[in-house]
Amino acid sequence: MRTPESAPHFPEAPENQEPLRQLEVRVGSATDALTPLSRATRSFAATRAQWLALAAIALGAVVADQVTKHVVASHLRLGEGLHVVGPFTIRHVENSGIAFGLFSNATAAVIVVTGVAIAWMLAYFARSGARHPVLPVALGLVIGGSVSxxxxxxxxxxxxxxxDFRYWPAFNLADSFIVIGVGILLAALVLSEREPRAPAAR
Structure with a gap:
């Protein structure tokens, strides 16, 4: 029979040695692996307030664009222009393409591509609307201009x-809203990349 004195002795870890860290297992998409664990488990789904903000901005863009188009079409004949200042002229032009007169002979394709783009933006906003505070504004402008x-x-x-600015194909307010919205998105992306990142927790 083995006495207590003969029991095997296991050396204790030194006091200054760090304890073994618990292995963290991250389950999710590849993008989750690029974010800290605290953010990976966070929900970025758009809130009701963000949906209302996006809808209000998109509706405002549609109304502004449609009203200005109606005024121009009602007061200027096709091709007629009203000089404002310098190279800027308000000129009544019909465009079957996309922004700035591009792809003018592909109306059906433009309709399909635009519809798919709008659906994608809405789906993205539904799951990621809370990622950045400018998303309701930026996507609201882009979606509103696209819908109009x-x-x-x-x-x-x-x-x-x-x-009409003479040196560039004529465009409308919807085109302007789309460009401004994309510009806001790009600026937010650049600024967020420049923000200092907090050190990873040990």
Whole structure:
């Protein structure tokens, strides 16, 4: 029989030795692996307030674009222009393509691509609307401009352009909203990349 004195002795770890760290297992998409654990488990789904903000901005963009197009089409004949200042002229132009007169002979393809793009943006906002505070504004402008031009293409087969700066194809407010929204998204992306990152927790 083995006495207590003969029991095997296991050396204790030195006091200054760090305890074994618990292995963290991350389950999710590849993008989750690029974020800290505390953020990977966070929900970025858009809130009701963010949806309301996006809808209000998109609706405002649609109304502003449609009203200005109606005013131009009602007061200027096709091709007629009203000089404002310098190279800027308000000119009534019909465009069957996308922004700035591109792809003018591919109306059906433009309608399909625009519809797919709008659906993708809405799906992205639904799951990621809380990732950045500017998303409701930026995507609201892009979606509003896209919807307004899409409605004209489906209803009329073309959109009305009227902002003519002589050295660039004429465009409308919807085109401007799309460009501004994309610009806000890019600026937010660049600024977020420049923000100092907190050191990883040990």
């Amino acid at each position: 031009n899409l409605a004209d293409r489906v209803r009329l087969g073309f959109v009305t352009d009227f902002l």
